Amino acid sequence: MRIGLSTPVVIQVPGTASAWEADGGIDDVAQIGATADRLGFAYLTCSExxxxxxxxxxxxxxxxWDPLATLAFLAARTTRIRLLTSVLVLGYHHPLEIAKRYGTLDRISGGRLILGVGVGSLREEFDLLGCAWDDRGARADDAMKALRVSLSTTRPVYDGPYYRYDAMVVQPCAVQQRVPIWVGGRTMRSLRRAVELGDGWTPFGLSTAEITKMLGAVQRPDGFAVALATPPLDPIGAAQQVADxxxxxxxxxxxxVNCVISARSSAHxxxxLAALAELTDLSTTGQP
Structure with a gap:
């Protein structure tokens, strides 16, 4: 398994974030990103x-924190670790906006982008941004199809029910021939969307029993990623619990595994991270 990190400070969910993160800043994020990169963790995340x-x-x-600005900053402070949007809300953007902005991130990071996407769940935010709510699932499907043919080319062409374009130039584009697209969600529809249109699934708010049952109901393609999140972990104080x-x-x-880490400070x-790297033997886990 690959071990990734839910980047602290840049998203602070009550009950998950540690107290020190409220006063954390960019220097803390830089230190943690560089440490994770050196130790061999697979990816860092940022939500939207x-x-x-x-x-x-x-x-x-x-x-x-804004994912594009945050992950671009981390790209400049790291050399190997991948950069995962977890997740980008598809309905807030035209596919070519994503292709240009995150294709540029892929290029400046040397091909380290994993594009995590989702349908979105906050009606008020959709309304604020003037985005369509009722058909957001169908729009997301069309956006994923458009992204698949647009991320890695400077002359994208697409003709779908919601998005259509031709004779356009998007320069630069992603350097990966196939940017991994992971789908977030907690429903069977999100899993089917991931299997049919993406490269991985990042569920949330589900028990392991529910996840196992849902995964057993689909035929996953070779290389399909399933990224499961943890509650806050204490690798130093509760190593066996973390391993279990x-x-x-x-x-x-x-x-x-998308790990949340419990800590008292950025140094802690x-x-x-060092304890978790030793516990999981990152030197033998490989990278996505």
């Missing part, structure tokens, strides 16, 4: 919300 309704912030959190949890996620079908976070 433009504006969270105040009524939803108590559960979802209110801190969401990662083992359970592997048994549930995980190819990747880096110590926790």
């Amino acid at each position: 919300h433009v504006a969270v309704p105040a009524t939803a912030a108590e559960a979802r959190g209110a801190t969401y 949890l990662i083992g359970r996620l592997r048994d549930a079908g995980a190819t990747d 976070y880096c110590d926790q």
